[in-house]
Amino acid sequence: MSIEQQKKEDPGLINKILHKTPTGITGLDEITGGGLPSGRPTLICGAAGSGKTLFSMEFIVRGALEFNEPGVFMAFEEKSEELTVNVASLGFDLDKLQKDKLVKLDHVHIERSEIEETGEYDLDGLFIRLGYAIDSIGAKRVVLDTIENLFSGLSNQLILRAELRRLFQWLKEKGVTAIITGEKGEGALTRQGLEEYVSDCVILLDHRVCNQISTRLLRIVKYRGSVHGTNEYPFLIDEEGISVLPVTALKLENNVSAERISSGIPSLDKMLEGKGFYRGSSILVSGTAGTGKTSIAAYFAHATCLRKERCVYFAFEESPPQIIRNMQSIGINLQEHIDDGLLQFHASRPTLNGLEMHLVSIHKVVNKFRPRTIILDPITNLITVGSVSEVKAMLIRLIDFLQTQQITVMFTALTLNNIVNEQTDEGVSSLVDAWLRVRDIEFNGERNRGMYVMKSRGMKHSNQVREFVISDEGLNLVSVYLGPEGVLTGSAREAQQLQEETGLILRTHAVSRKDLEIERKRKVLEAKIASLHEEFESLQDELNKSYVEEELKKEIIEKNREKLTKIRHHENNTATDNSSSE
Amino acid sequence: MHNDEHFHESNENGKNETFQYVLSLFVTGASPNSVRAIINLKQLCETHIKGKYSLEIIDVYQQGLTAEEEQIIALPLLIKRLPLPERRLIGDMSDTAKVLRGLGITY
Numbered sequence: 229m230s231i232e233q234q235k236k237e238d239p240g241l242i243n244k245i246l247h248k249t250p251t252g253i254t255g256l257d258e259i260t261g262g263g264l265p266s267g268r269p270t271l272i273c274g275a276a277g278s279g280k281t282l283f284s285m286e287f288i289v290r291g292a293l294e295f296n297e298p299g300v301f302m303a304f305e306e307k308s309e310e311l312t313v314n315v316a317s318l319g320f321d322l323d324k325l326q327k328d329k330l331v332k333l334d335h336v337h338i339e340r341s342e343i344e345e346t347g348e349y350d351l352d353g354l355f356i357r358l359g360y361a362i363d364s365i366g367a368k369r370v371v372l373d374t375i376e377n378l379f380s381g382l383s384n385q386l387i388l389r390a391e392l393r394r395l396f397q398w399l400k401e402k403g404v405t406a407i408i409t410g411e412k413g414e415g416a417l418t419r420q421g422l423e424e425y426v427s428d429c430v431i432l433l434d435h436r437v438c439n440q441i442s443t444r445l446l447r448i449v450k451y452r453g454s455v456h457g458t459n460e461y462p463f464l465i466d467e468e469g470i471s472v473l474p475v476t477a478l479k480l481e482n483n484v485s486a487e488r489i490s491s492g493i494p495s496l497d498k499m500l501e502g503k504g505f506y507r508g509s510s511i512l513v514s515g516t517a518g519t520g521k522t523s524i525a526a527y528f529a530h531a532t533c534l535r536k537e538r539c540v541y542f543a544f545e546e547s548p549p550q551i552i553r554n555m556q557s558i559g560i561n562l563q564e565h566i567d568d569g570l571l572q573f574h575a576s577r578p579t580l581n582g583l584e585m586h587l588v589s590i591h592k593v594v595n596k597f598r599p600r601t602i603i604l605d606p607i608t609n610l611i612t613v614g615s616v617s618e619v620k621a622m623l624i625r626l627i628d629f630l631q632t633q634q635i636t637v638m639f640t641a642l643t644l645n646n647i648v649n650e651q652t653d654e655g656v657s658s659l660v661d662a663w664l665r666v667r668d669i670e671f672n673g674e675r676n677r678g679m680y681v682m683k684s685r686g687m688k689h690s691n692q693v694r695e696f697v698i699s700d701e702g703l704n705l706v707s708v709y710l711g712p713e714g715v716l717t718g719s720a721r722e723a724q725q726l727q728e729e730t731g732l733i734l735r736t737h738a739v740s741r742k743d744l745e746i747e748r749k750r751k752v753l754e755a756k757i758a759s760l761h762e763e764f765e766s767l768q769d770e771l772n773k774s775y776v777e778e779e780l781k782k783e784i785i786e787k788n789r790e791k792l793t794k795i796r797h798h799e800n801n802t803a804t805d806n807s808s809s810e
Numbered sequence: 811m812h813n814d815e816h817f818h819e820s821n822e823n824g825k826n827e828t829f830q831y832v833l834s835l836f837v838t839g840a841s842p843n844s845v846r847a848i849i850n851l852k853q854l855c856e857t858h859i860k861g862k863y864s865l866e867i868i869d870v871y872q873q874g875l876t877a878e879e880e881q882i883i884a885l886p887l888l889i890k891r892l893p894l895p896e897r898r899l900i901g902d903m904s905d906t907a908k909v910l911r912g913l914g915i916t917y
Contacts, residue, residue: 343900346902350843351884352841353882360874
């Protein structure tokens with residue numbers, strides 16, 4: 229029998245796979261593939277202020293509220309009342325949870341100066357206390373925060389270590405999922421080497437400050453019997469507790485949509501096969517200062533809301549009222565979309581958070597509001613918090629996340645004309661699906677905006693430079709004039725258009741004049757033809773007349789001769805003489 | 811096992827409030843440490859403060875809630891309630907000098 233078969237035929241194997249207890253902490257269960265190991269202790273270590281207590285408290289509270297698993301929180305540092313106040317800001321009502329017998333808080337007070345050690349002892353008191361607490365509410369989860377405080381309260385290290393080993397073993401036997409927190413030590417995960425005893429799962433919390441901006445990071449150092457993400461994952465503590473951000477899906481196998489959505493600018497859609505962008509794609513709008521990037525973004529948001537879809541606008545430069553006011557001047561009213569609950573603004577200075585934090589907060593907003601479109605305006609400002617490569621890494625993750633949710637994203641980026649290596653738009657352009665560039669065309673003493681589609685994956689897009697016109701009526705793209713003098717925009721284009729119109733009128737005028745002349749010539753000729761005709765007729769008449777006269781003459785002569793003949797016959801001689809003499 | 815009555819019997823001298831020393835010893839059943847602590851403490855008290863003390867022996871196993879109320883971690887634990895200040899001694903009470911110091915007994 230092969231091993232494969234053996235595996236298949238062993239019904240116990242499924243049961244042998246490590247069970248996991250979901251923490252309920254956003255993102256953590258994804259990283260750990262389901263949560264912390266059930267019925268085993270997990271060590272959470274980190275420096276002071278890295279969020280250990282909050283982390284473990286959230287584990288207890290979420291367990292009680294979401295998974296119906298009551299929990300015991302044994303605090304060695306903070307008093308129960310202090311804890312209650314501290315986590316009330318997260319919306320956790322510990323008093324109520326305690327009353328409902330879902331949570332049990334126990335503060336362990338231990339003070340070396342009050343205790344005299346007089347010989348052999350053990351920690352049975354702690355065991356009994358914990359056991360009593362667990363049994364009183366039927367707890368499935370236990371937190372010991374921070375058990376290392378025992379080391380400062382009691383001096384006999386040998387006893388303590390032996391007892392701790394016994395404690396963790398005892399917790400396993402109790403079948404509770406436990407979190408033990410520990411302060412980070414020099415060169416070791418914890419000061420007292422707790423990792424020696426808790427070897428199933430170790431999570432390290434870190435709090436790093438770089439460029440005066442702090443980032444909280446979480447890393448799973450080990451997780452026996454389970455696959456887990458090994459990266460450092462940024463996490464955020466806010467009014468809703470902890471959210472951890474799974475960095476990236478490792479595979480590129482996102483679903484794609486063939487659905488097209490309008491950019492909100494009909495003439496721009498026309499450049500994109502007349503249909504607009506793909507849903508779920510990422511669009512970059514880059515350009516120099518004042519080229520109307522925000523306007524394009526606002527139009528896109530407007531179009532999204534008109535389709536009755538939700539949109540989130542992350543502004544890193546302007547405040548929402550400022551954007552709303554400015555956009556009113558080009559004919560779109562964003563306020564009404566906000567009132568309808570379709571549009572949300574999230575404005576923050578880039579320096580408020582580290583990049584990771586921005587990403588986490590975007591995640592949170594997206595998961596909560598479920599928009600179909602989001603706008604980041606502008607991503608260039610994020611450079612102030614991180615380097616280009618960091619921004620790029622963040623955007624990769626963001627795009628990745630949004631694609632899985634089929635959310636269309638539009639970034640705007642400021643291009644600086646000269647500094648090449650500082651350009652975010654170049655950096656991220658390979659990530660995006662469509663790239664629109666707006667640039668200044670300076671000509672003839674004025675500045676005009678030209679726009680073109682640098683790339684647009686999966687569609688036949690226009691290769692034309694269009695003039696991008698912002699007016700009271702909104703945005704429009706106008707075909708630029710391409711003439712012998714090059715590309716003409718703005719007033720030069722209009723002048724050219726006028727010139728062309730004049731030319732047209734002149735030409736029509738000239739044509740009509742020629743027509744008249746032809747007509748006149750024709751008439752002249754016709755007149756000439758008529759007169760010739762008359763002449764011909766008169767000539768003919770003349771000829772006819774002489775012909776008739778000749779006839780008459782002939783007739784008369786004939787008659788005369790006959791008469792003469794008659795006369796001669798009558799008077800022969802005279803007649804003959806007369807005739808001979810003539 | 812050990813309870814209040816048991817220890818009051820062993821204490822022949824007068825009423826509770828007149829005792830100079832009021833002691834509570836917390837133990838866990840009949841564990842070696844507990845047994846040693848009881849024997850050591852009794853012997854010490856009989857030797858140094860005979861008739862001036864009341865001793866209450868409490869089995870924490872029997873009273874789970876006590877552990878939390880009295881902030882008990884390490885056992886055996888002796889709490890000297892009177893005379894003030896309150897003092898806490900842990901261990902099997904084998905270090906007589908320390909116990910005496912902890913109880914504030916000069917010898």
